Amino acid sequence: MNFQLSEEQQMLADSAKRFVRDNSNVESHRQNKKLMPLNEATWQQLAELGWLAVPFEEEHGGMGMGPLETMVLLEALGEGLIMSPYIATVVLGGGFLRRADAATQAKTLPALIEGRLQLAFAAEEYERVFSLENTTLQGAVKGNDVVLNGTKASVMNGDQADLLVVLVRTGGQPGEKEGLSLLLVDANAEGIERVPHRMMDGRQGAEIRFADVSVSQDACIGELNKGYDVAKAVLQEGVLALSAESVGSMSVLLDDTVEYTKTRKQFGVPISKFQVLQFRMTDMFIAMEQTRSLLLASTLKYVEGHADADKAVHAMKAQLGRAGRKIGQEAIQIHGGMGMTDELGVGHFVKRLTAADGLFGNADVHLRGMVKPA
Incomplete structure (x- = not known):
């Protein structure tokens, strides 16, 4: 490589x-x-x-x-x-x-x-661990139309999107890969209600409610009832993109923390001289580099179609959750009380990493995904 x-x-x-x-x-x-x-x-x-x-x-x-x-x-x-x-x-x-x-x-x-x-992918649902096959939003096939009823939760950019890509169950049972379809839907269509909200990191999203929303089957991406593989491939790209953005945020937290310890003095010396803090910042650096290396490896495996690309993407998302928590907590603690305020960027980047862990399934979900058959 x-x-x-x-x-x-x-x-x-x-x-x-x-x-x-x-x-x-x-x-x-x-x-x-x-x-x-x-x-x-x-x-x-x-x-x-x-x-x-x-x-x-x-x-x-x-x-x-x-x-x-x-x-x-x-x-x-x-x-x-x-x-x-x-x-x-x-x-x-x-x-x-x-x-x-x-x-x-x-x-x-x-x-x-x-x-x-603007677009948004409506996949997440309430009261279900995030997994594509757990989709329950109903799509009743009536002639050449699909009628949508149900709710999607925490849709990134769902409040401002012009088009929605909606993952809907047109057949099968929750937990099954068969019977999932992807529909391209006008976000302002009759029967759609969008309830905007702000996400933890300040970005916006929406709960989207569908009440007898009729969509032509011509708006289907891929084949009807065969949307799982397409959704999985795109979601993997989303996980890799989210992980890349998060690695950038981790690097800022590390750099800002190291710089702060050089200027903050206690007992007449910069706190960067304290060995215990040096150890903790070294752990932050190791966690960040491990995450960056896994990001590159998993992206290359996905691009080159390696047999274990699925596991690599799951591993990347699990590592993102664990490393983000480690680096974020250390950055806040080493900054002391200032790390808890809105005045510094530290808290804002920590919120971004926390939100990233929850999107598309958290670390625990992806650890389980690594041991499931593909």
Whole structure:
């Protein structure tokens, strides 16, 4: 395996880091306390920089890159507190559109790449451990239509999306892979109610309720009742993207903590001189590097189609939860009382890592996934 970034990948990372330095600060993030529309100016900047086009084919106006470049970009963006629905719209929503029919792609991908179209993946449900096969949202097939009834919980970007990719059960029983379908639904269709909420890390989402929402089978991504494999592949890309963003956040927590110990003095010396704190920061560094290495390995295995790619992605998400908790708790404790306040970035990045652990199943869920048959 080649672990070195190509020249193109390095340029992508460097430009993203510059963007973060120029556009991300704790004060503006701290003031963002109310539900509000997407910052169109920031989103358009991402579009103009070409970042919304990264995973898409050149024939649709994309850059013809893939999960590796997405990983590089999101790790760099994860070093800032930028509130953008990149994972929800580009990685998840765009991942489904890339697997849709040609007519759907022609209608949607150019608008997404230009920053004119927002998407969300509605999969999570209440009172069920997150797993695609646990889906219960009912889709009754009536002629050429599917009628949706039920609720989806904690839908990333669900409050602002123009289109929803809805995972629905059109056959079989909860716990079965067969009978799952993916439908591309107008988020403003009659019978849909969206209840916005703010997530732990400040980003927005929504509970989405479906009451007799009629959708044509022509809006199905893939075959009816055969949506599991498509949903699994896109979700794996989402997990890898979320992990990359989180590694960027971990690196900030480590760097800020080390820098703080050099300036904070006690008994007349910087606390960085205390051996016990040196040990704890070393543990933080080890946890971060282990996570970064596993991220690269799991992404390469996914891209190259290794036989154990599924286990590698599960391992990555489990490691993300454990390492994020370790690094976050140490950063707060070493910063002392200041680490608990909104004044520093520490608490904001810890919230982001905590939210990331809960998305798409937490560490315990993915540890169990590693021992299940594929």
